[in-house]
Amino acid sequence: MAExxxxxxxxxxxxxxxxxxxxxxxxxxxxxxxxxxxPSGCGKTTTLRIIGGFEQPTTGKVxxxxxxxxxxxxxxxxxxxxxxxxxxxxxxSVEENIAFGLKIKKLDxxxxxxxxxxxxxxxxxxxxxxRSVDSLSGGQQQRIAIARALVNEPDVxxxxxxxxxxxxxxxxxxxVELKRMQKQLGITxxxxxxxxxxxxTMSDTIVVMKDGLIQQIGTPEDIYNEPKxxxxxxxxxxxxxxxxxxxxxxxxxxxxxxxxxVDKGFGVNEPVDVVIRPEDVEIYPDDSGKLQGIVESVxxxxxxxxxxxxTDSFAFTAHNTLMFPQNSKVSISVAPDNIHIMKKAVx
Amino acid sequence: xxxxxxxxPYLLWMxxxxxxxxxxxxxxxxxxxxxxxxxxxxxxxxxxMQPIYLKVLWRSxxxxxxxxxxCLILGYxxxxxxxxxxxxxxxxxxxxxxxxxxxxxxxxxxxWLTLLEKNGFINTILSVFGIEPIQLLYNDGAVVLxxxxxxxxxxxxxxxxxxxxxxxxxxxxxxxxxxxQVTVFRKVIFPLSLPGVFSGISMVFMPAVTTFVxxxxxxxxxxxxxxxxxxxxxxxxxxxxxxxxVSIVMMxxxxxxxxxxxxxxxxxxxxxxW
Amino acid sequence: MVKNAINRIxxxxxxxxxxxxxxxxxxxxxxxxxxxSHWNGFTLRWYIELFQDPVxxxxxxxxxxxxxxxxxxxxxxxxxxxxxxxxxxxxxKTLILNINYIPILNPDIVTGVSLMIxxxxxxxxxxxxxxxxxxxxxxxPYVILSVLPKLKQLNSHLYExxxxxxxxxxxxxxxxxxxEIRPGIVTGALLAFTLSVDDFVxxxxxxxxxxxxLSITIFSMARTGINPKINxxxxxxxxxxxILLFIVNIRTSKEVKEEKAK
Numbered sequence: 038m039a040e041x042x043x044x045x046x047x048x049x050x051x052x053x054x055x056x057x058x059x060x061x062x063x064x065x066x067x068x069x070x071x072x073x074x075x076p077s078g079c080g081k082t083t084t085l086r087i088i089g090g091f092e093q094p095t096t097g098k099v100x101x102x103x104x105x106x107x108x109x110x111x112x113x114x115x116x117x118x119x120x121x122x123x124x125x126x127x128x129x130s131v132e133e134n135i136a137f138g139l140k141i142k143k144l145d146x147x148x149x150x151x152x153x154x155x156x157x158x159x160x161x162x163x164x165x166x167x168r169s170v171d172s173l174s175g176g177q178q179q180r181i182a183i184a185r186a187l188v189n190e191p192d193v194x195x196x197x198x199x200x201x202x203x204x205x206x207x208x209x210x211x212x213v214e215l216k217r218m219q220k221q222l223g224i225t226x227x228x229x230x231x232x233x234x235x236x237x238t239m240s241d242t243i244v245v246m247k248d249g250l251i252q253q254i255g256t257p258e259d260i261y262n263e264p265k266x267x268x269x270x271x272x273x274x275x276x277x278x279x280x281x282x283x284x285x286x287x288x289x290x291x292x293x294x295x296x297x298x299v300d301k302g303f304g305v306n307e308p309v310d311v312v313i314r315p316e317d318v319e320i321y322p323d324d325s326g327k328l329q330g331i332v333e334s335v336x337x338x339x340x341x342x343x344x345x346x347x348t349d350s351f352a353f354t355a356h357n358t359l360m361f362p363q364n365s366k367v368s369i370s371v372a373p374d375n376i377h378i379m380k381k382a383v384x
Numbered sequence: 385x386x387x388x389x390x391x392x393p394y395l396l397w398m399x400x401x402x403x404x405x406x407x408x409x410x411x412x413x414x415x416x417x418x419x420x421x422x423x424x425x426x427x428x429x430x431x432x433m434q435p436i437y438l439k440v441l442w443r444s445x446x447x448x449x450x451x452x453x454x455c456l457i458l459g460y461x462x463x464x465x466x467x468x469x470x471x472x473x474x475x476x477x478x479x480x481x482x483x484x485x486x487x488x489x490x491x492x493x494x495x496w497l498t499l500l501e502k503n504g505f506i507n508t509i510l511s512v513f514g515i516e517p518i519q520l521l522y523n524d525g526a527v528v529l530x531x532x533x534x535x536x537x538x539x540x541x542x543x544x545x546x547x548x549x550x551x552x553x554x555x556x557x558x559x560x561x562x563x564x565q566v567t568v569f570r571k572v573i574f575p576l577s578l579p580g581v582f583s584g585i586s587m588v589f590m591p592a593v594t595t596f597v598x599x600x601x602x603x604x605x606x607x608x609x610x611x612x613x614x615x616x617x618x619x620x621x622x623x624x625x626x627x628x629x630v631s632i633v634m635m636x637x638x639x640x641x642x643x644x645x646x647x648x649x650x651x652x653x654x655x656x657x658w
Numbered sequence: 659m660v661k662n663a664i665n666r667i668x669x670x671x672x673x674x675x676x677x678x679x680x681x682x683x684x685x686x687x688x689x690x691x692x693x694x695s696h697w698n699g700f701t702l703r704w705y706i707e708l709f710q711d712p713v714x715x716x717x718x719x720x721x722x723x724x725x726x727x728x729x730x731x732x733x734x735x736x737x738x739x740x741x742x743x744x745x746x747x748x749x750x751k752t753l754i755l756n757i758n759y760i761p762i763l764n765p766d767i768v769t770g771v772s773l774m775i776x777x778x779x780x781x782x783x784x785x786x787x788x789x790x791x792x793x794x795x796x797x798x799p800y801v802i803l804s805v806l807p808k809l810k811q812l813n814s815h816l817y818e819x820x821x822x823x824x825x826x827x828x829x830x831x832x833x834x835x836x837x838e839i840r841p842g843i844v845t846g847a848l849l850a851f852t853l854s855v856d857d858f859v860x861x862x863x864x865x866x867x868x869x870x871x872l873s874i875t876i877f878s879m880a881r882t883g884i885n886p887k888i889n890x891x892x893x894x895x896x897x898x899x900x901i902l903l904f905i906v907n908i909r910t911s912k913e914v915k916e917e918k919a920k
Contacts, residue, residue, distance in 0.1 A: 091818050111821040118822045124815035128837040137833075138823035189823060391742025391754065394735055394798065398757050401795040405772035406760070408779060462672050465665040477669070479907060484676050486899045490858055490876040491892045495679035498686070498694040498884055505682055508695035536676070594765035597858065601880055611767050618771050618863065628775070631768045638765060 041103075042067045042193060042225050043088060048097035050083055050249075057083050059249040061097070065193075065227065070219050072228045072236040075246035076272070081229045082197055084246070088227060089118050089195050101192075112141075117186035118195040122202065123178045125170045131157075131181055132166035138189040156188040159218060176207045187218070193225040200235065212238050233273050237261065245269050266379050267310040274314060277353050281311040281378075289378055292328055292350045296371065300378035310379040317375035318355035320346070326368030332361050412628035428629035437613065441633070444610040447524060448592035451531035452539075455588045456581065458532070459539035463580075464573075466540070467547035478544070485537045493530055493601050500526055500602070522604035530598040531588075538587040546580030547573070586645040590638060610634055680896060687889035694884060704890040711887060714875060720786065721855055721871040728793035729850035735794070736801025736850075737843050741835070743802065744809040758803075761796045769796060770863035777864065784866045792864040793857065797850035804846030808839040848906055 043065040050058040058080045065071050073081035086092040087099060090111035099107045106114060126134055132153050139149045157163050160180035179199060186194055200208045216239050219226045230236055236243050237257045245252040253265040264270035267278045281291030283303040289296050291311045303309060330348040341356045346369060353369060361367050415422040466477055499505045500520040507517040520526060558572045596611030617627025686694050690701035708714055743754055761769055777788045820830035858873035879885050
């Protein structure tokens with residue numbers, strides 16, 4: 038029990054009669070990097086703001102190390118936030134921004150100076166103390182926002198899409214750095230993003246959300262390899278999602294063909310969603326595969342080619358390092374353990 | 385963020401000092417004093433329908449319209465020149481346009497009084513050329529002059545700020561497509577500047593139609609403009625009921641002209657004086 | 659080249675039209691006679707008479723007292739109100755803003771008489787206090803309209819960031835929100851002050867003969883005839899405005915530069 042730093046118990050949130058969160062239960066362990074992942078409007082930012090204390094849940098409790106903090110205002114929580122658009126105080130210098138929280142705690146001047154210096158060192162911006170916030174680039178402002186939060190030595194750092202405004206290259210660098218800081222400081226990070234790649238790169242645990250509900254909680258590997266439903270599968274990576282029928286344990290029919298699989302526990306003749314990753318579609322230049330098709334389009338993607346292969350009943354997206362020319366006849370197969378069977382999404 | 389309560393004191397203030405006074409004006413305009421209080425009546429508005437008062441209304445609208453047109457004719461070229469790329473020291477020239485606007489309105493009008501009077505500056509200069517002194521004051525012309533002088537910057541600035549915002553590449557594109565300078569102006573610059581023109585028109589027309597100072601100092605006659613009519617009801621005749629009715633008429637005129645102009649003037653920033 | 663020259667001449671004529679009357683006023687304020695057309699030598703006597711005139715001295719006092727008090731009160735009330743209005747949304751905000759627009763859009767004369775009716779209706783004697791209340795009423799809307807855009811520009815997370823870093827709501831307001839919107843507040847205060855100094859119409863209806871501001875004094879002097887003291891007054895006011903506008907312009911151009919640096 039003690040290893041849970043934050044617990045959300047039966048949290049729900051309603052804004053002007055719109056239900057943004059419906060019964061969220063979540064346990065966050067000490068020192069983990071947890072990511073709330075989902076499309077916009079899924080409730081991930083609201084969840085983060087409830088932890089930060091900026092929103093009150095309509096029902097439910099927030100526990101911090103076992104104690105109820107639901108009605109505690111933000112300035113009394115041992116939690117700090119890195120905001121989406123940084124929210125730096127433009128009337129203060131870099132140093133004054135970082136020292137803001139320390140001054141409120143009434144630390145002595147020398148300690149503040151020392152801590153600010155260390156915080157700037159942590160984010161690789163040594164010597165920027167006297168710069169004005171407006172003179173910094175987006176990436177630098179981002180680092181100051183992180184330093185300003187971390188300098189207070191919070192038990193938990195909340196990050197609300199902190200890399201959203203940066204360009205791709207900078208984003209990738211910052212992902213690596215955030216992970217480094219989290220390991221170095223040994224504190225809990227709760228990270229909100231809609232970018233699945235970012236989530237997979239950095240997280241210890243990913244929480245996939247949709248429409249105010251948690252869809253799946255797991256390690257990046259779990260989420261990627263064993264998505265619980267078609268939504269998670271599709272959101273985590275490009276996927277072929279094909280309607281199918283479970284014939285019996287380890288046997289599924291889709292595209293009018295019977296395939297071996299490894300999933301059990303479905304009803305006989307239960308309709309299911311079959312999920313196949315593009316890189317798991319095996320392509321043969323002859324008719325030795327199980328489904329016959331024609332290459333409809335070919336796009337070079339750098340490491341691999343992306344091909345659309347149309348069979349009688351479905352157009353498969355396939356990734357392969359080999360190129361099969363457009364309009365050529367091919368056949369495809371999928372290995373049993375690459376076929377993921379999911380319960381039909383209830384809509 | 386539940387900080388709405390911060391607005392409550394001002395909401396109360398608005399109620400007392402903005403809403404209630406206007407309701408009182410409305411109340412007075414539809415009533416007349418009787419021995420035991422007030423009685424509802426339309427007489428105040430009927431009185432206004434008499435030819436003598438309609439003539440005042442007509443003169444107010446006509447003089448304001450003439451002044452607006454003169455301001456547009458004088459001001460548009462000035463705005464165009466100011467906004468042209470060749471013009472150097474633009475911000476200084478702009479400053480020169482703004483400066484007189486902040487000079488006390490009465491002093492600006494008073495200045496013309498001293499220039500136009502019978503033995504004033506202009507007549508003195510004319511006499512050097514052997515021209516007999518002429519009566520320049522106390523006529524419609526003097527009032528229009530006073531209006532144009534006071535309100536010209538209100539026409540120039542909105543037009544200028546819209547012209548300045550026109551992307552130069554739009555003009556270059558028109559030239560690239562074969563338009564000569566006249567066509568560029570007619571087909572590109574002028575249509576794009578219309579929002580500024582409309583907000584300039586409203587910024588000149590509104591104060592011109594409601595003024596009573598310019599007409600009182602430079603114009604002749606007792607009931608020169610509708611503004612004078614209102615002023616007299618409250619300061620000399622003490623007929624608040626009729627004065628309120630004329631005020632309501634003036635508000636309606638302003639509302640209607642604003643309604644017409646705002647249809648064309650979507651660019652509210654056009655009037656940026658600051 | 660020819661076009662450029664025509665342009666410059668045109669602008670010159672317009673500026674001549676705008677400034678000649680003011681310049682004539684200024685020049686003749688130093689004229690050693692009551693004439694506005696003949697130069698009789700240099701004098702400062704109108705300035706001396708101006709400063710000795712008890713009516714003008716009193717009017718100057720009231721003008722400045724009312725401008726200072728009304729702009730100060732309007733700035734405080736307006737800023738607080740703007741923050742409150744900012745957190746309204748939907749039709750209520752639109753309604754409040756529309757009512758707030760009334761004193762700006764309504765003809766001054768209607769605002770003036772409507773307030774006068776209110777005061778007399780409420781049996782409040784016209785004078786200093788009614789004039790002050792009237793000035794506050796027409797000043798607040800301008801302060802609100804100057805502050806609201808700054809609040810809109812404000813990153814909505816700024817306040818939360820301060821709370822997150824341990825600031826209490828009051829500390830966050832004074833240390834974060836107020837400094838961030840200060841340019842809007844200062845602009846609003848300056849605008850309110852200038853409008854108050856300049857006002858004639860609304861003051862005219864809401865005061866008694868004992869309490870007049872400069873505009874009203876100029877009006878009654880100009881009605882009874884020409885007076886060289888007014889010329890002297892014009893010169894002083896023109897220079898004051900010139901200096902004030904210079905300060906404001908420098909301030910705003912600095913702000914623009916800062917904006918550009920972002």
